[in-house]
Amino acid sequence: MSDHAHHSVVIPAPGPGFQDHVVAHHFDTADQEFDACKLGFWLFLATEILLFGGLFAAYFYFHQMYPETFVACGKTLSWKLGALNTTVLLLSSWTMAMGVRSAQTSEKGKLLVYCALTVLGAAIFMVVKFFEYSAKIDHGFLPGRFFTDPAGELAHLEFPNMFFSIYFTMTGIHGLHVLIGAALIIWIMVGAKRGRFHAGYYLPVDLVGLYWHLVDLIWIFLFPLLYLVP
Amino acid sequence: MSHPSPSHAAHDAHGSHGDAGHHHVASAGLFFNVLVALLFLTVITVAASRFDFGSANLLIAMLIASVKAALVMSIFMHLKWDTAVNRIMFLSSFLFLSLLFLFTLADLSTRGMDEQLQRVSAPVADQWKHPNPSGGGAHH
C-alpha cells in the first residue's frame, strides 16, 4: 500500500438523474483518462482495419486472378438489397453520431432514442442480410466445398466458388461486427438510462460510436466491391 | 512518425484543462449535411457502375468509396477535431494495409511476365486424397 492517500478525481454529475464519474486512480486528470482510452481505442480500430484488410487483399488478389468470374458472380447478388443495406447503415451511422452528440450535451432522452434507432438499423441490416443469404443458399451458391450450383448457372466460369467464399467470409465477419456493435449500443443504453453518461463523461458512448462507424466504413467498401463488381 | 515537441509532451501527459479540441461538439446540421452527401455518393456509386470505364472501373469505385469513408472518418468519427496522435495512429493502419495490397498484387500481376511460372489451367489432379477427407482438425 502506498502511504499517501488516494486523490481520485471526481467529475460531478451535471444534474439529477446523472451519476458522478470517478477517474481511475492511476490517472491524474479526467482529460488524461479520456485521451488515453481514446488513443487505445483508435489503435484497436487500426487492428480491425488490418484484420479486414487481409480479406480485402484476398478479394483484390482473386479479382485479378479470375476477373470474369468475379464480374459474373457479382451480378448474382441483388445490388438493390445491397444499396438498401448501405442506406440503412449510413442512416444508423448518422443516428449514432447524433447519439454521441446528445451524450456530449447531456441530453439523456435523445441519447436513448438515437441509440435505439441505431440498433433498429442494425436489426434491419441483419434481416436483409438473412434474405440475401437464403437466396444464395437456394441457388447452391455457398462458399468453398459447399458450392453446388445445381442449375449450372455459373458452370461456364473458372472457380465461381472463390467469389462466394470471399463474399460469405467478408460479409459474415462484417455481420458479426454488426451484431457485436448492436450489443455494445444496447449496453450503452443501459448505462445511459442510469445516467452514467453526460457532458463530463461520455467516453464509452464515444468509443462505441467509433466502433459503429467503423462497421459502416467497412461496408462502404464492401458494397461496390461485392454487389457492383467493377 | 511525428512526435510532440518536448514542451507539448509534458502537456500531453499532464494536460490539465483547456485542450477542448477533442471534446468538440459538432453541429447537428453538419451531421445532417454529411448524411445527405453520403446518400448522394451512394447513388453515384451505383450510377458509376452502370458505365464501363474499362480498367479504371475498380479505381473509380474505390475513389468514390474513399470519399465516403473520408467523410465518415473526419466528421462522424470526429477525426477532424481529434488529436494528431490519434489521427496518425488510425490512418497509419491504411498506410500499412496499402503495403500488403501493393506487394501481393505486384507479385501476382508480374508473375506471368517472365515465363517463370504459369498457372495450371486445370485444377490439381484430384487423385490424391488425404487420409481423412472430412478434415475436422480437433473435431474428429
Added chain:
Amino acid sequence: MISFQDPTPYASPETPDKLGQLTMLASTFSEVDTLFYFVMATCVFFFVLITVILGYSVIRYRRRTEEQPAASNTTHHTMLEVVWTVIPLIIVMVIFAWGWKGMNDMSNAPRGARQYKAVAKQWNWTFFYPNDPSNSVNELWVEVNKPAAFTLESTDVLHSFFIPSMRVKRDVVPGRLNTLWFEPTQLGTYHMFCTEYCGKDHSVMYAKVHVVTKSEYEKRPWDQEDPNPVVNGQRIYSQLCKACHTIDGAKLVGPSFKDLWGSSHVVQLANGSQETVKVDEAYVLESIRNPNLKKQPEYLSQAMTQFDAAVLPDRRVNFLIEYLKTLSASGGEKK
C-alpha cells in the same frame, strides 16, 4: 513415444558418402559460390572488427575500483556515425546487385535446353524425359554440359526441388508450374532433396541425380530393363515400396511383402463390409492403382501412395509381381 524408426533411404550402401560432394559445385552457377565467399569475407571482417574493439575495451576499461567513472562521456560523433551508415550501405548495395544478377541468370533457361518435367507427390519424385514415353522415379539422369530445364508440378502439397551441388532450388507449388534450370559440368551422382516441408516422410523424399556423358545418356539409362524380371521388380521395390513395406516380415506402415504373395486376408471395403481376398495379380494391381479400396483393417489409418499407369505401367507392375513371388516360401504355388 519411442516406437519404431521409419525406413531410411540413406543407409543403403549405394548412397554416395563422399562428404566433399555436398560442397562440390557441379554446375555452371559458380557465381553463387563466389558471392557467398565474398559476403562471408566481408562478414568475417566486420565480426573481427567488432570483437576486437569489444575485447580491447573490456580489458582496457574494465572497472577496477567501485567509484571508477567512465573514461569518456562522448555521446556522439557525427563523422563516425555517417561513416558507419554509409559504408555498410554501399557494401550491401553491391551485394544486392551481385545477388540479383546471379538470380537473373538462374531464372532464364538458355535456348536449346533439354526440357524435363519433375512431378512431386508425397513422397517421391517422378521425372519425365523430353519426347520419351518412359520415366524414372527417384532417379534422374542428365547429360553433362547440356542445360537441363525443368517444369515442376505437384499433385498434392508444396515440395521443393533442391540439388545442392547444382546450387538450384525451387518450390513445387500445386496449381502452378514453376520452372528451373541448370547445366551440370561434372560427371557423378548427386543428392536431390525436398526442402519444403511436405508431411510425414518429407525427410526421405530423396532422389539421386546421375550426370552422365552424352553416349551414356543416349542409351536412355532410365529405361534399362534387366532380362530377369525379378531384378527389375527388386529395383522397383527399392525405389517405391521399401519405405513402407519390409521383406523380412516386420510391419512398417504397410504389411510386409514376406510371404504375402498367394496368402489370403480379410479386407475392409469402402462401405465398411469385409471380405476375404487372395493376393494375386488382380489384387496387387488394384492395390497399386487404388490403394484404399481393399485394405486389411489394421492398416486402415495408413494411406498408401497411389501409382497410376503413367508412373508405373502394367508391365512394370508385373516385374514387381515376379519379385513378390520370390519372397513367398511357396514361390506363389500355395493355393
Added chain:
Amino acid sequence: MTTHAPIQTTAHDAPQGERKNYLNCTTGFWSWASTLDHKRIGVMYLVGTTLAFLAGGLFALLIRLHLWKPEGALFDNATYNQVFTLHGVFMVFMFIIPAIPGSLGNIVLPLMLGTKDVALPRLNLLSFYLWVAGTCMAIYAILAGGFDTGWTFYTPYSLYTDKAVVAIGLAVFVLGFSSIFTGLNFIVTTHKLRAKGLTWFRMPLFVWAIYATSLLQVLATPVLGITVALVALERWYGVGIFDPRMGGDPVLFQHFFWFYSHPAVYIMILPAMGVISEMLTVHSRKPLFGYKMIAFSSLAIAVISFLVWGHHMFTSGQSTYAMFAFSFLTFFVAIPTAIKEFSWVATVWKGSIALNAPMLYALAFLIIFAIGGLTGVILGALSVDIHLHDTYFVVAHFHYVMMGSTALAFFAGLHHWWPKIFGRMYSEFAAKIACAIIFVGFNLTFIPQFVMGSRGMPRRYAQYVPEFEVFHQWSTIGAIVLGSGLALMVVYLVHSLFAGKPAMKNQWGGVTLDWETPTPPPLENFDHPPVVTREVYDYSAVDFKAMRTPANSN
C-alpha cells in the same frame, strides 16, 4: 575472478520495517489472479513464459537427441514432425514474442516512465489471460492429436493433414490478440502517462524499443489473426482461398503469413535491443553513444520490416520482379541494425565496464547478434539465398538472432532487474559460470549448423544423409551443454528468491526512473510523482561512492 562484485552493503541486513511492497501487500491466490498491478502481471508473465521456454527447450533437446543418428534415434518420422512443430510454436508464440514485453516490459516500462501503472490495467490483465487461454488451447491441441505443420502452417499441407490444426490455429489467434493488447497498452502508456519533464528524448532506449515493438504488434498481428482464421475456415468449410484444388493460392498464404511473421521477427528482437542498450549504459556508466540514432533506428527497423517479407519466399514462385524489390528493401534493414551494433560497441569504448552478470550476458549478446545479423546479409543476397533457403544455414541464422540474441538479452535484463523485481540478489558467481556455459553451448550447437546448412542439409528432416552425421553430433553435444547452462540459471535464480542477499535500492547505479523506487517497489511505485529534470543517461552527477552507504539501502 578479477571482476568486481556489485556494490554491496550490509547496513540494511536488519529487517526492513513494516513497509509493504507489491509482492507482499496482499496475499493469496486470488490477490494475484485478479491483480491489476503491472508488476504482478509482469511476474505472472515471467513465470508463464519461462515455463513455455522450458517446454520449448525440452522439445529442442529431443530434436537434437533424435538427430544423433542419420536414421534418427528416438522417433518415427511422424512423431519427429510433431516435436519440431511443438518446439517452434511454443518458442515463437508463447515465449519469444510475449517474453520481454510481457514480463520486463510490464514491470519496467511504467517504472521508467514514472507512472503508477500502465494506462489500461484491466486490458493488461486480459492480455495475460489471453496468453493463458492460448497456451491452454495449444495444450489441448497436443492432446487432441498434435499438429505437424511446422510453426509456419504452410498451406495446403496444413489444410490436408489430419492433425489438430484448427485448435492450434485458434490458439495462435488468441495469443495474437494477447500480443496486440499488450502493444496497444504500451503505446498509450508511453504517449499519455510519462512523468513530468520526461520528454520523448529523455526516455530510456528500452522504452523506445518497446514502443517500436508495440507499433509492430498492433499493426502486423491482425493480419496473422485473419490468416489463421481463414485456415480454420478452410478446414471447417473449405473456403478454398489457400487451397489450389478450389482455385485458391498457397503463395497468397505465404504473403499473408510473412506480412505478420517478418515484422514478428522484429517484435522478438527489438525489445532485446532495448534491454541491451540499458545494460551497456548502466554497466559502463556511460551515456549511450548515438542515443537519437538508436532511438530512430528502432522506428526505422519497425517501418522497414513491413517492406521485406517476400525474402522468405525467394524460392516459392513469386515473380522475379517482386523478388527484386524485396531483396533490395531487405538490405535496408541491415543499416539501422548496423548502426545499433556500432553504437553499442562505441558505448562500451572508454566506459567503466563492470563485468557483472547482466553485463556478461549483454557482451555475449553483442558477439552472437553480430554473427546472427551478418549471416542475415548472406541470406539477403538473392542467388545465395536460393541455395541456402530452407537449409540448416537458415536455422542457425535465426537461432542466432532469436535464441542467441533475444533470449540472451532477456536473461541479461532478468539479471539486471531481478534485484529490483524481487528484492533479492542471486549468486553472481553462479551467474557468471552459467553465462559462460550458455555462450559456449550455444555456439557449439549452431556453428555446425551453419556448416552443414551451407553444404545443403535441409531443415525439418527426421533423417538425413550420413555425411552430415558429425555436424549433427557436435550440435547435439552443444545443445546438451546449452541446456545444462540454462538449468543452472534456473536453479540459482529460484534459489535467490529464498536465500538471496537483499538487494539495494539502486543495485547497479542506474540513472533511469526505475531505480528511483524502493526495492521492491510499492504498489503504486513512487512515493511522490517523479519529476525529470536531467537529460537521459547523465552519469555526471552520480556519486558512485554513495552507493555503498545505507542511503542506497531500502
